[in-house]
Amino acid sequence: MADQTLPMSGSLDVTPRERSRAVLLEWLHGWVVTVDHKRLGILYVVYSIFFLLVAGAEALAIRIQLAWPNQHFLSPQVYNRMFTMHGTTMVFLVGMPILFGFANYLVPLMIGARDMAFPRLNAFSFWLTAFGGLLLYYSFVGGFGLYGMGSAPDVGWWAYAPLTAKAFSPGHATDYWALALIVSGFGTLGTAINVIATTLSMRCRGMSLLRMPLFVWLMLVVSALTLVTITPLTAAQIMLVIDRYLGGHFFDTQAGGSAVVWMHFFWIFGHPEVYVLVMPAFGIASEVIPVFSRKAIFGYPAMVAASVGIAFVSLGVWAHHMFTVGMTSVGNAFFVLSTMLVGIPTGIKIFNWVATIWGGKIRFATPMLFCIGFLFQFLIAGLTGIMLSVAPWNWQLHNSYFVIAHFHYVLVGAIVFNIFAAIYYWYPKVTGRMLSETLGKWHFWLFLIGFHITFDTMHFVGFLGMPRSIYTFEPDRGWNHLNLIISLGGMIQGIAVLIFAWNLVHSYFRGKVAGNDPWDAWTLEWATPSPPPVYNFAIDPEVHSRRPLWDLKHPEDPDWKYEA
Amino acid sequence: MIREQSARAIRLSSLPMVCVAAVVARQSAWADAAQGSPSIFAPASTPASSILGLSLFVLSITGGIFFTVGGLLAWAIIRYRARRDDDGSEPAQIYGSTQVELAWTVIPILIVVVLFLTTARIIFAIQDAPKPPAALDVTVVGHQFWWEFRYPKLGIVTANELHVPVSSTNDPKPTYLHLLSSDVDHSFWVPQLAGKTDLIPNHPNDTWIDPLHTGVYLGQCAQFCGVEHAKMLLRVYVDTPEQFAAWVNKQKQPGVQDASVAAGRHVFETQACTNCHRITGTAATGTFGPDLTHLASRATIASGAALNTPENLRSWINAPDHFKPGALMPAMQLNDEQVDQLVAYLTTLH
Structure with missing residues (x-):
């Protein structure tokens, strides 16, 4: 992993920027008015890590309450707020912004562009998302408006009607929830449009679509999918607000409205949303695994095709969240089949990653460790997904802790593991310093152990009939020990995340200086200095293959000789 | 088949x-x-x-x-x-x-x-299993946070504890459940008997069970329905045909009239209890809360949150929040004597 300054045409050879001597306010002002894609990317990621800690604390509160039966650590009301806020925060204020943050930072660098296509829209989108988050959390203060203080939404992150109607959810907590999602949803749409425009029109010379790094491909697919899926969510939230404030009856079952229509709107957003979150994680794995296996990605065209395939199929599976709401047997069978079909392109991806590792020389640096964890956990998550797609079995497993286990395997075991991999991998590029490998390995192993103690056990307590969303449970159902184990695993994960947070701060000041290309990698961002200067490239670079830096490092055996 | x-x-x-x-x-x-x-x-x-x-x-x-x-x-x-003695060369691409x-x-x-x-x-x-003519029909109505069971052909209304006859392969006696909701979404789930089916307002659903062994089967609401979702517990009693016939017979009777607890009945009939609860044969005809005509025949109160003992009944009437914080029943604000009389009355309602 030599630190080499590459003779890449267009890479700027500048010494790392001096620390700003400007006064604090000027520095702050610079961040607020910035339209630089890298600064906005950093803002997104820092914002998400903050909310990761908040929502993680909410999860720990939930687990303390559930460690023993009939506990009184949280009241039922507070518990219901905690799981609603935990879910909403993790999906909308952690998962989406952190992945779009990576996209912001990396997509222009990876395709040899100097910024995103619409830098001002980019800044606008970030601040919309940020204020959406503040609006959601302001509900803790303003949820009951004039009636009193100290509330938050308590209807679940899926917010099924008619529980969200004024009759069942008085006060303003649900309104903050709906408005926060509308506002941050517009931010997300703006970023999605930006990523699509950037990838389609800002690529450097030689960067054909089939030479884009897979991360860029996946962000392109995700952005297109986002445009399709955020729209019904926003529409549903607007209908909900109309119901609550203007006497509409979309979901008001007392006046002939339909609770089931809300479910359709929510899940035609909600299921593709899972792919919106997981596909950037696939992109991260597709960058990290080849570099640390020292091999080109296996089956690049198949990986691209599988990503596009997943996006299409994912739009036709939403009602597998609704097998218990009384659809016809034919309707159920249809969604069984469409859901199982997702397994095929997803399987192709896993096989290609295994084939990439096969025959390589694996270096077990922290980013690769997290990606290996991802591979095993995503395999299991995919298989429990197949189990859940079997409608009759779903009638048992739906809304049980088995489902909680399954989607945490996806959201934590796959997505969060890859987010950690990405941070360890690109932190040197962003800050110019390496994260500590020692702390990184502590973080990885503790998180891995805690993760499995918690989420493996949840499958079993689900088999034993424990439903989700309950603030406590009966002591005579055989769930006591399992819940205690789950809670202990949660605490271990909490410790691991604190080590990670400390690593981020400590290494920023004390970390080893990284150099341009600490991992001996192959994509364009590693040809720039760490951190990259404003506008990234002085001259537009030119590429001849999917791995421009490989070509430079191995002029005797360049990639373009082999790529079709 | x-x-x-x-x-x-x-x-x-x-x-x-x-x-x-x-x-x-x-x-x-x-x-x-x-x-x-x-x-x-x-x-x-x-x-x-x-x-x-x-x-x-x-x-x-x-x-x-x-x-x-x-x-x-x-x-x-x-x-x-990568081995320790690796030469640093790249593997075959x-x-x-x-x-x-x-x-x-x-x-x-x-x-x-x-x-x-x-x-x-x-x-x-x-x-799509065809419904045999011998099947028992039960209408299940989900409420925040309890279950109402109606047997339309038998004229029985009860709550939280479902009684059904045992079925067998030779003499199938399945129970068909018609699922309704009076407020928000709920879900009927007794894992040992069947998968779950939701109770959704304006959207009636149906499901069926045919328990092959007698006994008590536990379940609970499986769709988040509000603050006390966790205590919306559910018991299914699978009775022998004789036990079931006896149970039906008893449930068809109006509420027991025991002169020794007339004072308690008076309290019940003259307080707000009657707005929400029904006891057949009395002035109490409310429908918001569980039917109490045969309260004493049930093993639990508060939708399974507490055992049906005189102490628990006392405590429930005085402060429902003790067992179920957020339950829709208000604290009744009765004096000790009234509560004693009321509990004495309720325990006679077999």
Whole structure:
């Protein structure tokens, strides 16, 4: 992993920027008015890590309450707020912004562009998302408006009607929830449009679509999918607000409205949303695994095709969240089949990653460790997904802790593991310093152990009939020990995340200086200095293959000789 | 026909899955030891056992995939690790292989076809099962946070504890449940008897059970329905035909009129109790809360949150929030004497 300054045409050879001597306010002002894609990317990621800690604390509160039966650590009301806020925060204020943050930072660098296509829209989108988050959390203060203080939404992150109607959810907590999602949803749409425009029109010379790094491909697919899926969510939230404030009856079952229509709107957003979150994680794995296996990605065209395939199929599976709401047997069978079909392109991806590792020389640096964890956990998550797609079995497993286990395997075991991999991998590029490998390995192993103690056990307590969303449970159902184990695993994960947070701060000041290309990698961002200067490239670079830096490092055996 | 199909599904699944069966057997033993754990691996009714048969089949296939792919992955990681004496050269670069891609596309497609057909058969067998004329009809109404059970052909209304007759393969006596909701979404789930079906306002649903063994089966609401969702518990009593007939007979009677507790009945009839509760044969005709005509015949109160003892009744009437903070019943603000009289009355309502 030599630190080499590459003779890449267009890479700027500048010494790392001096620390700003400007006064604090000027520095702050610079961040607020910035339209630089890298600064906005950093803002997104820092914002998400903050909310990761908040929502993680909410999860720990939930687990303390559930460690023993009939506990009184949280009241039922507070518990219901905690799981609603935990879910909403993790999906909308952690998962989406952190992945779009990576996209912001990396997509222009990876395709040899100097910024995103619409830098001002980019800044606008970030601040919309940020204020959406503040609006959601302001509900803790303003949820009951004039009636009193100290509330938050308590209807679940899926917010099924008619529980969200004024009759069942008085006060303003649900309104903050709906408005926060509308506002941050517009931010997300703006970023999605930006990523699509950037990838389609800002690529450097030689960067054909089939030479884009897979991360860029996946962000392109995700952005297109986002445009399709955020729209019904926003529409549903607007209908909900109309119901609550203007006497509409979309979901008001007392006046002939339909609770089931809300479910359709929510899940035609909600299921593709899972792919919106997981596909950037696939992109991260597709960058990290080849570099640390020292091999080109296996089956690049198949990986691209599988990503596009997943996006299409994912739009036709939403009602597998609704097998218990009384659809016809034919309707159920249809969604069984469409859901199982997702397994095929997803399987192709896993096989290609295994084939990439096969025959390589694996270096077990922290980013690769997290990606290996991802591979095993995503395999299991995919298989429990197949189990859940079997409608009759779903009638048992739906809304049980088995489902909680399954989607945490996806959201934590796959997505969060890859987010950690990405941070360890690109932190040197962003800050110019390496994260500590020692702390990184502590973080990885503790998180891995805690993760499995918690989420493996949840499958079993689900088999034993424990439903989700309950603030406590009966002591005579055989769930006591399992819940205690789950809670202990949660605490271990909490410790691991604190080590990670400390690593981020400590290494920023004390970390080893990284150099341009600490991992001996192959994509364009590693040809720039760490951190990259404003506008990234002085001259537009030119590429001849999917791995421009490989070509430079191995002029005797360049990639373009082999790529079709 | 249904039973034949599920039996076949179970036979089908029992072939390739020795290790899975071992895990499940341990699981079930564990569940039994944990007195009354509502495990999906201890089915006592046809829908639940066909689901278990199907799920073991799916588990064996997915288990096979896990050990194959996971094994290859683990082997690749160990075999292809960078060695200490590595010369620093790059390994051979392989960009892909159309044949290999084709193989690992076709094999999953075949697996999906098999899984889908097996699943579809069980969906139709359970969901479209013809209703035999001997079936018992029960209308289940979900309320925040309790269950109302109506037996329209028998003229019985009760709450939270469902009584059904035992069924058998020779003499099938299934119970068909018509599911309604009076407020928000709920879900009826007794894992040992059947998968869950939601109770949705304006959207009636149906499901059925045919318990093959007598006993008490535990369940609870499985769709988040508000603050006390966790305490919306559910018990199903599966009675012998004789027990069930006796139970029906008793439930059809109006509320017991015992002169020794007339004072308590007076309290009940003159307080707000009557706005929400009904006791047939008295002035109490409310429908917002559970029917109390035969309260003393039930083992629990507060939708299973507490045992039906005089002390618990006292405490429930004085402060429902003690068992169920957020329950819709208000604290009744009665004096001690009134509560004593009321509890004495309620305990006579067999």
